[in-house]
Amino acid sequence: xxxxxQHPSRVICKSGTSVKIECxxxxxxxxxxxxxxQFPKKSLMxxxxxxxxxxxxxxxxxxxxxxxINHASLTLSTLTVTSAHPEDSSFYICSARDIWTGSAxxxxxxxxxxxxxx
Amino acid sequence: GEDVEQSLFLSVxxxxxxxxxxxxxxxxxxxxxxxxxxxxAGLQLLTYIFSNMDMKQDQRLTVLLNKKDKHLSxxxxxxQTGDSAIYFCAENKNQGGKLIFGQGTxxxxxx
Numbered sequence: 001x002x003x004x005x006q007h008p009s010r011v012i013c014k015s016g017t018s019v020k021i022e023c024x025x026x027x028x029x030x031x032x033x034x035x036x037x038q039f040p041k042k043s044l045m046x047x048x049x050x051x052x053x054x055x056x057x058x059x060x061x062x063x064x065x066x067x068x069i070n071h072a073s074l075t076l077s078t079l080t081v082t083s084a085h086p087e088d089s090s091f092y093i094c095s096a097r098d099i100w101t102g103s104a105x106x107x108x109x110x111x112x113x114x115x116x117x118x
Numbered sequence: 119g120e121d122v123e124q125s126l127f128l129s130v131x132x133x134x135x136x137x138x139x140x141x142x143x144x145x146x147x148x149x150x151x152x153x154x155x156x157x158x159a160g161l162q163l164l165t166y167i168f169s170n171m172d173m174k175q176d177q178r179l180t181v182l183l184n185k186k187d188k189h190l191s192x193x194x195x196x197x198q199t200g201d202s203a204i205y206f207c208a209e210n211k212n213q214g215g216k217l218i219f220g221q222g223t224x225x226x227x228x229x
Contacts, residue, residue, distance in 0.1 A: 002163075004160075006160070032215050034215075034216070034217075041224075042221070042222075043206065043219050043220065043221045043222050044219050046216065046217075049214060049215075049216065093160050093161065095161075097215040099215070105148070105149055105210060105215055106149075106151070106163060107151075107163075107215065107217055108163060109153070109160040109161040109162070109163075110160050111159055111160040112158070112159065114158070
C-alpha cells in the first residue's frame, strides 16, 4: 500500500515551453500533497503545499505564476512549469500525505521527474 | 542554522553496523522519520518514531530518540551493499504535515 506515482519520469523540453508533471496517490486519498525540488547531492527543497480543492501554499522565493499547482481530486495533483528555462532543470519530487492508514502522519513520495530544459 | 542536521558521509564494511545520526531543533515535533533515497529515485519511507518513544526496532533497523538532546539515530544491523544510498531524517513540525529534512547522509557500503 501507500504508493505514489509520478508522470513522466523524464522530460526534455525546449526553453520557453511548459511542462506538466502529474502526481497520483494510487491506494489512498491525499488531501495534501507536497512538491519538492532536489538539486544534485542536495536535500529536498519544499516548493509548495497542495491542498485538494483550494489554492496551493507556496514557500518563500517560489514563483507561483511560474510553478502552477492544481489539486483537482483527492488522488491527483499537477505541477506545471511554465515558460521553462535551463535553470528550471532539476529533479522534481512529489509526496502525498496519508493521515488515515497506519498510526502515523506520514508522507509517501513519488519516484521523481527529471526535467531537462534545453 | 539548519533545522535538521546530519553528517554528509558514512562508509562501512559489509556486515558491520551503520549508525546515522541526526539532530533537530523543534522539540514540539510529534513524529521523526527516516527516508532512503537510491540514485535517481524518490524517497522511500524506512521508519518513523513518535516523539514519546525512546526506541523503535524494525527488523535490521533500530531508531533511537533522545528528546532531551534532540538527537535521532538510525542503526542498520548487518549492513549490505544494497543499503548504499542517501538517508534523510525529517521532522514533522505540525504545520499541516510539512516535513523539514536534513541534508542527507550518503552511506557507502564496501564489500
